[in-house]
Amino acid sequence: MNPTSGNAPDSLLKLENFLCFAIYSTANAVTRAYQPRLAALGLTYPQYLVMVVLWERENQTVKSIGDKLSLDSGTLTPLLKRLESAGLITRRRDTADERQVLIGLTDEGRATRKRAEAIPIAIGQAFGCTLGEAKDLRAELMTVRDNLIAGIDKAK
Amino acid sequence: MNPTSGNAPDSLLKLENFLCFAIYSTANAVTRAYQPRLAALGLTYPQYLVMVVLWERENQTVKSIGDKLSLDSGTLTPLLKRLESAGLITRRRDTADERQVLIGLTDEGRATRKRAEAIPIAIGQAFGCTLGEAKDLRAELMTVRDNLIAGIDKAK
DNA sequence: ACGCATTAAATCGCACACAATTAAATTGTG
DNA sequence: CACAATTTAATTGTGTGCGATTTAATGCGT
Numbered sequence: 001m002n003p004t005s006g007n008a009p010d011s012l013l014k015l016e017n018f019l020c021f022a023i024y025s026t027a028n029a030v031t032r033a034y035q036p037r038l039a040a041l042g043l044t045y046p047q048y049l050v051m052v053v054l055w056e057r058e059n060q061t062v063k064s065i066g067d068k069l070s071l072d073s074g075t076l077t078p079l080l081k082r083l084e085s086a087g088l089i090t091r092r093r094d095t096a097d098e099r100q101v102l103i104g105l106t107d108e109g110r111a112t113r114k115r116a117e118a119i120p121i122a123i124g125q126a127f128g129c130t131l132g133e134a135k136d137l138r139a140e141l142m143t144v145r146d147n148l149i150a151g152i153d154k155a156k
Numbered sequence: 157m158n159p160t161s162g163n164a165p166d167s168l169l170k171l172e173n174f175l176c177f178a179i180y181s182t183a184n185a186v187t188r189a190y191q192p193r194l195a196a197l198g199l200t201y202p203q204y205l206v207m208v209v210l211w212e213r214e215n216q217t218v219k220s221i222g223d224k225l226s227l228d229s230g231t232l233t234p235l236l237k238r239l240e241s242a243g244l245i246t247r248r249r250d251t252a253d254e255r256q257v258l259i260g261l262t263d264e265g266r267a268t269r270k271r272a273e274a275i276p277i278a279i280g281q282a283f284g285c286t287l288g289e290a291k292d293l294r295a296e297l298m299t300v301r302d303n304l305i306a307g308i309d310k311a312k
Numbered sequence: 313a314c315g316c317a318t319t320a321a322a323t324c325g326c327a328c329a330c331a332a333t334t335a336a337a338t339t340g341t342g
Numbered sequence: 343c344a345c346a347a348t349t350t351a352a353t354t355g356t357g358t359g360c361g362a363t364t365t366a367a368t369g370c371g372t
């Protein structure tokens with residue numbers, strides 16, 4: 001028996017069986033769901049994630065932020081410049097190691113945290129699952145994610 | 157007790173508790189995992205999804221493809237033009253309804269299907285979970301996705 | 313039949329993602 | 343200490359996603 005729906009020999013190439021499509025499409029839906037709430041703060045979804053990382057700890061390097069979000073400088077550098085233009089963060093070279101750029105928060109960036117606190121609650125409700133289910137799903141996804149990343153790194 | 161990790165009052169704003177980040181980051185990892193295999197076929201991941209939809213049924217409208225993938229014409233029109241330039245699909249106005257554009261497959265587009273059949277198997281292994289676990293995870297994600305989309309539509 | 317709302321694609325602008333490359337600073341090794 | 347390897351950001355180019363608008367075709371109510 002094929003554990004996915006249907007028994008046709010090509011069922012592995014059917015969209016409805018694709019875990020990857022479920023992940024891809026849910027991610028797009030997440031961005032769209034956040035968009036109106038984040039627009040009120042002047043943030044995009046990736047910018048919001050960067051702010052979350054900085055609200056946890058200020059003065060991190062681009063590399064540190066990139067490790068936490070799995071994003072490289074090609075994505076982060078222009079994004080951080082936009083956050084700087086918006087007056088939410090600061091960028092300065094680390095005098096101890098001139099290769100690094102330290103990202104800090106402005107007063108406005110810190111203040112935005114309070115306005116953001118209502119968002120996870122609202123979005124959590126939009127997911128339509130309990131906190132326990134959300135936690136389990138999150139754990140399963142992070143396992144899959146780490147497996148995928150390990151496979152990518154191994155190939156290099 | 158807070159069912160997410162930690163009891164700090166701000167734990168809802170911690171990255172490690174974010175289901176949405178798990179989804180976002182896993183989706184990025186999926187794209188990166190597919191990239192080397194799809195590059196051998198000359199496809200990007202979204203282009204591959206469009207091809208999967210067309211391999212299931214030829215001569216669909218842009219709207220039909222967009223409904224299945226939750227993508228609009230702003231994303232699909234340029235993507236489809238690239239697939240046409242690559243010689244994999246055909247685009248022609250529906251003579252019965254001139255608003256619609258019918259997307260078909262070329263011989264090369266159909267032939268690419270055979271070369272793509274090994275990909276879901278390889279990626280499935282990279283996920284590092286059983287087919288049963290993948291099926292369950294897929295179902296949970298699609299439920300979350302549909303809930304999010306329903307919330308977005310309701311807001312309009 | 314007329315006109316108006318609806319629908320389908322295309323277009324435009326902005327912001328990611330990421331591969332690949334470049335430039336500069338630091339580390340490590342002989 | 344020299345100098346090659348490594349590390350960190352920035353840059354460049356391609357391809358999405360999506361909001362917003364535009365254009366053209368169709369449907370629908372009177």
